[in-house]
Amino acid sequence: MKWNRFASIPVCGVLMVMGVVYYITIFIFIEDWVGLATSAGTLNAVIFTFMAALSLFSFAVSVLTDPGYVPSSSAPDVEAASVLDPETQKDVSFLINFSESSQLRQCEKCARYKPPRAHHCRVCRVCVLRMDHHCLWINNCVGYWNYKAFIVLVFYATAASIYSTVSLICIS
Numbered sequence: 001m002k003w004n005r006f007a008s009i010p011v012c013g014v015l016m017v018m019g020v021v022y023y024i025t026i027f028i029f030i031e032d033w034v035g036l037a038t039s040a041g042t043l044n045a046v047i048f049t050f051m052a053a054l055s056l057f058s059f060a061v062s063v064l065t066d067p068g069y070v071p072s073s074s075a076p077d078v079e080a081a082s083v084l085d086p087e088t089q090k091d092v093s094f095l096i097n098f099s100e101s102s103q104l105r106q107c108e109k110c111a112r113y114k115p116p117r118a119h120h121c122r123v124c125r126v127c128v129l130r131m132d133h134h135c136l137w138i139n140n141c142v143g144y145w146n147y148k149a150f151i152v153l154v155f156y157a158t159a160a161s162i163y164s165t166v167s168l169i170c171i172s
């Protein structure tokens with residue numbers, strides 16, 4: 001877990017946009033549509049607050065969770081009893097099954113053996129297990145440990161955006 005990943009302009013930008021969209025949706029769109037004092041307004045505000053909270057939570061998890069780094073001890077002759085992730089100390093031996101791959105690959109930059117589906121990230125300067133891509137907006141790689149949080153984030157953020165757009169259409 002690295003809190004300093006929040007110290008990036010795109011990450012702060014996402015947080016600002018989330019805050020602005022939340023404020024506008026509640027205090028302008030829903031307020032002008034049904035009024036916050038009504039039961040319909042309160043219900044809509046509660047539903048949208050819930051969606052915004054889920055988006056914010058999954059965003060924070062995506063940013064803070066280490067994507068899964070290749071342990072320095074990983075080598076083709078490792079019997080995979082238990083190989084610990086250097087950051088999280090979780091057992092990642094099931095990801096480092098060299099017997100599955102017919103041909104061994106070595107990372108030129110890290111000078112370490114690369115397990116199947118691990119890729120080197122130029123931004124993080126490290127090999128990442130089951131790397132999907134490096135996402136600028138979470139200032140982190142999307143890898144084995146945070147891909148679920150990332151997919152959930154995309155889902156909630158899309159749902160909240162649709163909700164906000166519908167409430168805008170309703171007032172006009």
Ligand SMILES: [Zn+2]
Nearest residue numbers: 107110120127
């Ligand atoms: Zn590498």
Ligand SMILES: [Zn+2]
Nearest residue numbers: 121124134141
């Ligand atoms: Zn990366």
